[in-house]
Amino acid sequence: MPLSEEMITHVQPLIPALRRYAHAMLRHRDDADDLVQDVLERAIGGWHNRRKGASLRSWLFTILHNLALDRLRRLARRGITAPLDDVSEVHLATPAFQEQGVEARDVLALIALLPADQRSVLLLVAVEDLSYAEAAAVLDVPQGTVMSRLARARERLRRMMEEQAQGRIGKPTLRIVP
């Protein structure tokens, strides 16, 4: 399948964001890039059949989101529920970003504990900057559902951050023994 200049011009700039979403959803670097590769193959195959008026970003994120959910379901069936690799420690902490706070690393570990439908809506809106309408299109739900899931995701994350700050979940913390 020959790639048109038009497709390269429009899709190439979106690849970094697709990778970011895939990594955040799967928490496994190689799996995530494999998934993005699948998205690109499908996008190349379906390029001429896509709805011309629709946002290209929503279209690509829809393909990616559905593939990511399939993959997560397959992993769950095989009984793998634990995070596959520690994105926060191994793959994200590059020297230039070491100044990021503890919070940035904790928050990644904690969103992995959110149900996939809440995690995805938070990532699409807060990180990928999709409009509520675009997020609704990607998740194939009404916009009202996007808003309620977003509210639940944020509240749940806030509670987990609080609990972690109090040392009840997450990493083992040092306790001062009297």
Place this chain on the structure above:
Amino acid sequence: MNDGPITEADLQAHVDGRLSPGRAQDVAAWLAAHPQDAARLAAYRAHDDALRQALNPIADEPVPPALDLRLRQPARPGWAVAPALKVAGIAAVALLSGLTGWGLRGWTAPPTVGTAALAREAASSYAVYASDAARPVELAASDRFALDSWFSKRLSRPIRAPDLQQAGLTLIGGRLVATSHGPGGLYLYRDRQGRRIALYVRPMEVDGSDHMKPRLEDGVAGWTWAEKGLGFGVFGTAPGTDLHSTADLVRSQFLQT
């Protein structure tokens, strides 16, 4: 949903900065009377920031070759058609150059001064550093003050990283780069899609004042200009981004300093 009582959906949209100005005022007034909700929203916003900060490095990485559509592009038919013709063309140019000698030298040699030279430096700095996943900058945005005073000292004039939030650009940080004209300052910014934009600045001996010109150097596109002996280049590789308005924004901020 623009009238009536404040809903949870309004509060979420407030966190995302997506309310109409009128509704945003209503929500702000409501929050002033509901400090617990205000604190809850502030926490949401802080967690969103933390999430972006944790995940943006992935989008800052260069696209792996397996995912790079540009690398899949098949050779253009034109390449294979007539290699002999191409060789003939090169020979003809060589012959012409030989005959006209120095006459053509100015036409073929890359520019060494002025904003044309600055464009080359800016584009090659962009190519080297903006694609560097591990350490694109020497000093991060959190050290903005140190970065600005470092540049100001080495470029011998006050330099300040422009605030480009208005153009959707966040400062990543910066580094000093070496040129044949002395040190140059390179600020790197990130757009909302995680793509990098470079602002390059250095003192000019030639073309101390030059109007804004579009530039394209090895696939890196941007704008250069010079003012009061200081040369500027704004460069990026993302197609369709409006670097000209970014350049205007940079220019107006430097004029104020």
